[in-house]
Structure formats: structure tokens, C-alpha cells
Amino acid sequence: MTQKQVLSLKGLSKRFGPVVANDGVDLALYEGEVLALLGENGAGKTTLMNMLFGHYMPDAGTIEVADAEGVLHPLPLGHPQAALAAGIGMVHQHFTLAETLSALDNIVLGTEPLFRLRRDRAAARAKIERIMRHTGLTAQLDVPVGRMSVGERQRVEILKALYRDARILVLDEPTAVLTPQEADTLFDNIGAMTRQGLSVIFISHKLREVLAFSHRIAVLRHGVKVGEIATGDADERVIARMMVGADTPETPRETLEIGPPVLTLENVSVVGRSKRDSLAAVSLTVHRHEILGIAGVSGNGQSALAGLLSGLTRPSSGRMVVDHIEITRFQPRTMIREGVGRIPEDRHRDGIVGAMSVAENMVIERLDDPEVQKRGLLRRDAISANADRLAADYDVRGPGVNAPARLLSGGNIQKLILARVFEQNPKLILANQPTRGLDLGASAEVARRLLEARARGAGIVLISEDLDEVLSLADRIMVIHDGALREARTRDREEIGLMMAGEMA
Amino acid sequence: MIRIEPREAPSRLMTLGIPVLSALIALALAAIPLAFAGAPIAAAYREMVKGVLGSTFAISETLTRATPLIFTGLAAALAFRARLWNIGAEGQLYLGAMAAVAIGTGAIEAPAIVLIPLIILAGTAAGAAGMAVPTVLKSRFGADEVVTTLLLNFIILIFLQMMLEGPLKDPMGLGWPQSPPILDQGMLPPLMDRMRVHSGLIIALVAAGVAQFMLMRSVWGFRLRAVGENAAAARHAGIRVNRTMMSVAVVSGALAGMAGVSEVAGLKGYLTADLSPGFGYTGIVVAMLAGLSPVGVVISALFIASVFVGADSMSRAMGVSSYLADLVVSMSLLCVLIGGFSARYRIVRTRAIEAGSA
Numbered sequence: 065m066t067q068k069q070v071l072s073l074k075g076l077s078k079r080f081g082p083v084v085a086n087d088g089v090d091l092a093l094y095e096g097e098v099l100a101l102l103g104e105n106g107a108g109k110t111t112l113m114n115m116l117f118g119h120y121m122p123d124a125g126t127i128e129v130a131d132a133e134g135v136l137h138p139l140p141l142g143h144p145q146a147a148l149a150a151g152i153g154m155v156h157q158h159f160t161l162a163e164t165l166s167a168l169d170n171i172v173l174g175t176e177p178l179f180r181l182r183r184d185r186a187a188a189r190a191k192i193e194r195i196m197r198h199t200g201l202t203a204q205l206d207v208p209v210g211r212m213s214v215g216e217r218q219r220v221e222i223l224k225a226l227y228r229d230a231r232i233l234v235l236d237e238p239t240a241v242l243t244p245q246e247a248d249t250l251f252d253n254i255g256a257m258t259r260q261g262l263s264v265i266f267i268s269h270k271l272r273e274v275l276a277f278s279h280r281i282a283v284l285r286h287g288v289k290v291g292e293i294a295t296g297d298a299d300e301r302v303i304a305r306m307m308v309g310a311d312t313p314e315t316p317r318e319t320l321e322i323g324p325p326v327l328t329l330e331n332v333s334v335v336g337r338s339k340r341d342s343l344a345a346v347s348l349t350v351h352r353h354e355i356l357g358i359a360g361v362s363g364n365g366q367s368a369l370a371g372l373l374s375g376l377t378r379p380s381s382g383r384m385v386v387d388h389i390e391i392t393r394f395q396p397r398t399m400i401r402e403g404v405g406r407i408p409e410d411r412h413r414d415g416i417v418g419a420m421s422v423a424e425n426m427v428i429e430r431l432d433d434p435e436v437q438k439r440g441l442l443r444r445d446a447i448s449a450n451a452d453r454l455a456a457d458y459d460v461r462g463p464g465v466n467a468p469a470r471l472l473s474g475g476n477i478q479k480l481i482l483a484r485v486f487e488q489n490p491k492l493i494l495a496n497q498p499t500r501g502l503d504l505g506a507s508a509e510v511a512r513r514l515l516e517a518r519a520r521g522a523g524i525v526l527i528s529e530d531l532d533e534v535l536s537l538a539d540r541i542m543v544i545h546d547g548a549l550r551e552a553r554t555r556d557r558e559e560i561g562l563m564m565a566g567e568m569a
Numbered sequence: 570m571i572r573i574e575p576r577e578a579p580s581r582l583m584t585l586g587i588p589v590l591s592a593l594i595a596l597a598l599a600a601i602p603l604a605f606a607g608a609p610i611a612a613a614y615r616e617m618v619k620g621v622l623g624s625t626f627a628i629s630e631t632l633t634r635a636t637p638l639i640f641t642g643l644a645a646a647l648a649f650r651a652r653l654w655n656i657g658a659e660g661q662l663y664l665g666a667m668a669a670v671a672i673g674t675g676a677i678e679a680p681a682i683v684l685i686p687l688i689i690l691a692g693t694a695a696g697a698a699g700m701a702v703p704t705v706l707k708s709r710f711g712a713d714e715v716v717t718t719l720l721l722n723f724i725i726l727i728f729l730q731m732m733l734e735g736p737l738k739d740p741m742g743l744g745w746p747q748s749p750p751i752l753d754q755g756m757l758p759p760l761m762d763r764m765r766v767h768s769g770l771i772i773a774l775v776a777a778g779v780a781q782f783m784l785m786r787s788v789w790g791f792r793l794r795a796v797g798e799n800a801a802a803a804r805h806a807g808i809r810v811n812r813t814m815m816s817v818a819v820v821s822g823a824l825a826g827m828a829g830v831s832e833v834a835g836l837k838g839y840l841t842a843d844l845s846p847g848f849g850y851t852g853i854v855v856a857m858l859a860g861l862s863p864v865g866v867v868i869s870a871l872f873i874a875s876v877f878v879g880a881d882s883m884s885r886a887m888g889v890s891s892y893l894a895d896l897v898v899s900m901s902l903l904c905v906l907i908g909g910f911s912a913r914y915r916i917v918r919t920r921a922i923e924a925g926s927a
Binding site: 374375376395396397399400406408413414415416417418419420424428429431432436437440441442444 | 786787788789791792794795798799801802803804805806807808809
């Protein structure tokens with residue numbers, strides 16, 4: 065690897081009111097290098113990248129970017145256009161593609177002058193095809209993005225950045241939405257790109273892939289860069305300790321005798337608006353003291369299954385029995401009454417009412433409870449005492465229980481939801497992507513609480529796209545693909561990965 | 570280059586101060602059309618203040634004007650808090666007034682202690698029904714309530730004209746399309762001798778207090794806020810969104826209907842098709858100005874009423890058009906909207922990108 069520096073961040077600092085998001089962060093990036101940027105949620109990774117990309121104006125510090133000749137120039141701060149022009153490309157976790165346009169249109173969009181009558185697409189197409197040849201990134205250029213798989217959409221996003229002559233590519237949690245096989249392909253592509261001289265910063269939570277694919281690892285904690293290490297010298301334990309400042313507690317997992325069934329689905333079908341939210345004659349059983357892991361790539365029917373267990377979706381056929389009671393009214397309140405605790409996938413949309421207080425969000429599922437209300441009036445003292453107790457027990461940190469819930473960080477919002485769900489001692493728990501976007505500490509807390517509920521006798525349905533999480537928590541694994549569920553008889557990553565891709569009968 | 574950035578946390582001072590500041594700026598801006606109208610500006614403002622606060626009569630007029638605006642403002646504020654866009658307060662007001670007239674003009678002979686509550690009950694029920702229908706259409710068929718409530722206003726107004734030419738027409742009215750007068754024992758008692766301000770104002774103030782209390786302290790208010798702020802999360806948490814919407818619709822419609830009762834049984838005594846100079850629509854402005862807070866509605870209704878009454882007496886004294894009042898109300902709404910925006914965002918000037926920085 066050459067040691068030609070392409071990017072230099074010096075002393076970058078950013079405060080939001082009293083919160084220090086970044087404090088004097090230095091970072092260097094060299095040509096052809098893959099730098100992994102690690103850190104817990106709220107450690108300041110995203111803020112740092114947003115300053116690099118011109119979305120935020122740093123309070124202090126400088127950014128220098130090398131031009132094509134390798135000479136470092138200061139980058140005007142706070143200007144996305146300047147960052148783009150300097151060759152910095154960013155691929156966000158949530159794609160920014162127009163679904164009805166073709167891949168080609170999406171890639172070219174924004175680079176053409178607005179007022180021109182003829183469009184010359186031949187040159188653009190040739191350039192994209194050349195990039196695809198060099199990097200191994202493939203995408204069907206004439207197919208609307210809406211019809212593409214998540215992996216292919218991501219490749220379109222990357223092509224979009226490369227088409228704009230990016231020499232520095234920032235990938236924000238690129239593998240969160242991919243199958244293991246798709247992730248491997250992505251890393252092959254990244255390898256090819258770096259051999260062409262491209263430099264990559266990639267943000268991830270998954271230690272395994274960071275160790276496997278990066279050259280260097282930089283770790284942020286509380287807005288400060290706490291360490292930088294050549295990947296060859298690192299192992300999971302070392303990095304985890306750098307990230308959280310201490311050894312992560314191993315989740316102790318006792319072997320338990322499986323209890324009686326607590327959830328049974330018999331040939332349940334759901335007809336959704338699209339295939340993505342449909343289920344085809346699904347059957348499953350979850351017992352007390354058991355975690356059933358549902359592995360699969362997103363958009364294969366998980367939302368229909370989760371909707372069913374949350375009471376948001378009604379089946380078109382089949383039976384659903386929760387602890388000997390057949391569910392006939394598919395409403396969230398029925399499920400709550402039958403003792404089903406639900407951790408929603410999108411915690412901001414379905415989990416909390418952001419404008420209402422933390423304390424109110426903690427009781428929102430039991431407004432009929434005499435502990436919460438008396439003759440239709442809220443018992444405010446009881447509600448805030450409950451909130452104080454839960455915030456302490458579940459370590460919900462933030463500006464206080466009377467502050468709007470939206471001011472909490474993602475991890476603390478999840479802890480609020482955990483507190484609300486687990487306090488009711490549910491018989492059955494639906495945990496839909498419970499650790500997505502959470503840092504190591506909060507993820508470990510979620511895992512610990514799930515195992516605790518399992519020990520107490522709850523049955524748990526864990527839906528996750530993170531195969532490592534399913535493998536480490538689940539007693540039994542089923543794979544969802546195209547709305548159908550199949551039992552995985554193995555715990556082999558490779559085999560399950562193939563089932564996730566629907567490649568095995 | 571100019572950029573817009575969200576502010577981190579709007580301060581309490583800002584959330585309270587900005588509506589007040591906006592109102593003052595709007596008043597100040599009124600000087601421009603005044604100058605165009607050729608009126609001496611200082612004298613015009615003096616007349617305005619005199620018309621609002623200058624005498625017991627002036628104060629009574631202002632409070633009288635504020636009364637229906639408090640009701641319609643509350644109707645809009647509660648509905649909007651639940652993201653139920655009730656644009657139909659004007660129609661619901663007339664439904665309430667029609668029901669009041671139907672009961673109160675002799676159909677039932679009863680002493681005041683019985684008749685007044687009956688009139689109120691009938692008026693609020695009619696208003697509630699007027700909002701329940703579009704809400705059922707919304708939750709059953711997805712019909713946009715902005716459209717249905719707005720258009721219902723015109724249907725109700727035409728229905729009113731039909732009734733005033735038919736069953737509700739006063740046989741003693743010399744052919745005018747107006748209802749017979751409400752019985753004396755059906756009238757809301759006045760608050761002051763020889764003044765127009767009536768006990769509808771007391772009902773309005775109590776309604777605002779109760780609305781504020783219910784919104785913040787009751788389970789119903791909790792559900793309303795949750796549905797309004799995040800319907801998906803409310804539904805997920807087991808709150809019946811449609812049922813909550815329906816209850817809000819009923820309360821909102823009832824409040825608008827009460828505005829009609831208060832005008833017809835508190836002030837005019839009989840019903841005509843020009844009972845309301847757009848109180849239903851102005852109620853939306855009142856609610857927005859109040860930041861959808863029920864207690865705030867009282868203050869903003871008083872402000873808007875002052876502007877109308879003040880501009881009215883100014884225009885009489887100075888000989889300028891009373892449409893100036895509409896102008897000031899519109900400007901204060903615009904100022905508040907801009908002010909609310911500037912409380913949440915700030916505009917940042919950044920230097921232009923130097924050429925060749927790439």
C-alpha cells in the first residue's frame with residue numbers, strides 16, 4: 065500500500081448546545097486504504113462524517129483533501145457541493161434513490177445541466193460501464209431501482225458516487241441490509257476499488273467484518289478518538305474494549321428445559337399490498353423458555369409476521385393461538401391483553417410518541433390500568449414515580465423523564481421500550497430487529513433482557529437480519545424467504561446464508 | 570449563500586414571546602396600508618386602542634366579539650391537536666344556531682333553568698353531528714376531512730337559507746329570511762346592564778379551562794395527543810385511533826355548535842344567514858396563533874377580537890375601510906407562522922464557495 069495521504073482531518077470539534085459531539089478529532093486516510101470507523105452510537109461517527117461531507121459546520125478544525133496530483137488542499141467547510149467537487153462520496157444507510165427511475169437515470173441525476181433539450185446518455189453509459197468493469201460492481205442500468213434487490217440498490221449508490229469521480233468513499237453501515245453473501249460481494253468490490261486507488265472509510269458495528277476487511281481501525285468514544293490500530297494487530301476483544309472503555313460482558317446463557325407452547329401459528333397466510341409484506345401458509349410454534357430466531361434478508365415477509373404478532377395485521381387464513389387462546393380480533397390491544405410484549409422494528413415510528421414525555425411513553429400501553437388512571441384522569445404522581453423507577457432499573461439516560469422522548473438517543477429509546485414491555489412480564493415477546501442501529505452496550509443490554517425473560521418463562525420471537533445475533537441468542541432458527549418459513553436444521557452460517565437467499569429447497 | 574438550519578431547542582421565552590412579538594409586528598405593519606389610505610397614523614392607532622379599551626362599552630364589545638372566537642378557536646385547536654383537520658366550524662356553528670332556534674323559539678315552554686341547558690344541549694349535539702359525519706367518512710372510506718368539512722360549510726349554509734325561507738321563517742318577520750326570536754327565558758343572561766357582553770363568555774372561558782385540563786390531565790387527552798403526534802405509535806400501543814378521532818370530532822363539533830348557540834341565544838336573539846362573519850374560519854387563525862393551546866386560544870381570541878373591534882371603530886372615526894381589520898388579522902397570522910418557523914429554524918449566512926476550490 066502506498067502511503068500517499070488523501071485526507072486529513074485536524075482538530076475537528078462540534079458542539080450541539082451542551083453536547084460535545086466531536087472534540088478535536090484527527091484522522092488521516094491514505095490512498096487505497098480501507099479505514100474502519102468504529103464507535104458506539106452517539107460516539108460522534110456520524111457527526112464527523114457529516115462535517116467531512118459539509119452537512120455540518122465544524123466549530124473548530126480543518127479538513128484537507130488531496131487533489132488528483134496528491135497535493136492536499138483545505139476544503140471549504142460546510143459546503144456539500146465543495147465536498148462533492150473534491151471527490152468525497154457518501155453512501156448513506158438509507159438510500160437516496162428515486163425508485164421509479166432506472167439505475168442509469170439515478171446515477172446521472174443531478175450531474176446534467178437542467179436546461180438542455182437533448183440528453184447524451186451514451187457517454188454516461190460508457191463511463192459507468194467502465195467503472196463497473198474496473199470495480200466488479202454490477203447493476204442493471206435500465207431497470208427501475210424499485211425492482212432491484214437491496215444489494216443491487218447499494219451498488220447503484222456506490223456507482224453514483226464513483227460516477228462523480230469520488231476518490232474517497234464513505235460507507236455508513238453498508239452491510240446492515242445485506243445477506244452474508246451479498247456482504248462478501250461488497251467487500252470484494254471494495255477490494256477492487258481500493259486497488260484502483262480509491263480510499264474508503266466505512267462505518268460499522270460488526271466487529272467480525274471490520275477485522276476481516278479493513279486495513280486500519282479508528283475508534284471514537286464520546287466524541288474523542290480513543291484509539292487507532294492496524295487491523296493486523298487487533299482482535300475483537302481489543303476493539304470492543306476500546307469502544308466501550310471496558311470489556312463487554314459476555315451474555316451468560318443457561319441451558320433451559322423448553323416449556324409448553326405459548327404461540328402457535330397454523331398455516332397462517334397474510335395477503336399484503338406487495339410480496340414484501342405477505343406470508344404464505346406459515347406454521348410455527350414457540351415454547352416457554354425458548355427463543356425462536358427468524359433469520360432473513362429484509363423484505364421477505366418479516367413485517368407481515370411482526371404485524372401479525374403486534375396485532376396490526378390480520379391473517380387471511382389460518383389460526384393463531386397465544387397460550388391456549390385463539391386470537392380472533394387482531395388488534396394491538398388484544399395482543400397486549402393476552403400478554404404479548406412487542407418491540408417494534410422502527411422504534412421512532414411505532415415505538416414512541418416523540419413529542420410526549422418519557423414518562424408518558426412508558427405507560428402508553430396500559431392507559432386502562434388503575435395504576436395509571438383513576439376515573440379517566442391520569443395519576444400523574446404514579447406515572448412519574450413509575451418512570452423514575454423504570455429509568456433507573458433500565459438505565460434510560462437523557463434529559464429526564466418529563467422531557468420529550470424524541471430527545472433520547474436511539475439506544476435510550478430502545479431501553480424505554482424494553483422497560484415498558486418487560487415490566488408487564490409478557491408471556492410472549494416479539495423482538496423485531498431489537499438491536500438495529502444500537503451500540504455494543506445497548507445491544508448487550510437488549511440481549512441480556514431477552515435472555516432474562518426467557519429464563520423467567522417467556523417465549524420469544526426474535527426477528528433479525530443480523531445472523532450473528534440470531535446465532536448467539538436463538539434456541540431454534542427459522543429462515544424466512546419470500547413469505548415462507550423454513551426450519552434451519554443447521555447453525556452453519558454458510559448454509560443459513562444460502563437459505564436466506566432462497567437457494568436451497 | 571443562505572442556508573436554513575434547525576435550532577437545537579427552542580427556548581421557553583421564544584415559544585411564548587414569538588406570538589406576542591408577531592402580533593405587535595403585524596400591528597406595526599398595519600401602518601403601511603393606513604398611510605396609503607391617507608390617515609394620520611398616530612391618531613388612527615389611538616382610535617383603535619380607544620375602540621378596544623377606551624370605555625366599558627368598548628371593553629364589552631371586544632369581549633362580545635371574542636366569545637364566539639374562543640369557541641371556534643377551541644374547536645380548531647382540539648381537532649388540530651389530533652391532526653383532525655376540521656375546517657367546518659363555520660357550518661357546525663350554523664347547525665348549532667339552527668338547533669338552538671328550533672328548540673328555543675317556542676317549541677318547548679320551560680323556565681330558563683331548563684330551557685337554556687336544553688338549547689345548549691341541542692346546539693352542541695347538532696354541531697357534534699356536523700363533524701361526526703365527515704369523520705366517519707374519513708375513517709371508513711379515507712375521505713379527506715379537509716375537503717369534506719370545507720364543502721359541508723356551503724351545503725349547511727344553503728340548507729340554512731332554505732330553512733329560513735321555510736320551517737324556521739318568522740311569520741311576523743315582514744318577509745325577511747329570519748327566524749322567530751328566541752324566548753326571553755331561553756336567552757343567555759347578559760353580564761352587564763345595557764351592555765352586549767353575555768354569559769356565553771363565561772361558558773367559553775370555562776370550556777377553555779376544561780379543555781386545557783382534559784387535554785393535559787385526562788386519559789382522553791393523552792390518547793388525543795398520542796394520536797395527533799404519532800398515530801402509528803398510538804395504534805401500535807393499543808390506542809384505538811379511529812375511536813379517538815371520533816371523540817375529538819364530537820367535542821370539536823360541539824364547541825363550534827356552541828359558538829352558534831352563544832351568538833344566537835346570547836347576542837342576536839334570532840337567526841339570520843349572516844349570523845357569523847366567518848367566525849368558523851377565524852377560529853382556525855385563533856387556534857394557530859395560540860399554538861393549539863386551549864388557554865392560549867382565550868388570549869389569541871381576545872387579540873383577534875381587539876383587532877376587529879379596534880379597526881372597526883378606527884375606520885368609523887378616520888373614514889378608512891374596515892377591511893383593514895381583515896388585513897391586520899391576516900398579517901398577524903403570517904407573522905406568527907414566520908415567527909414559529911424562526912423559533913424552530915435559523916437562517917445561516919455562509920460565504921460563497923470560492924471558485925476553483927475543487
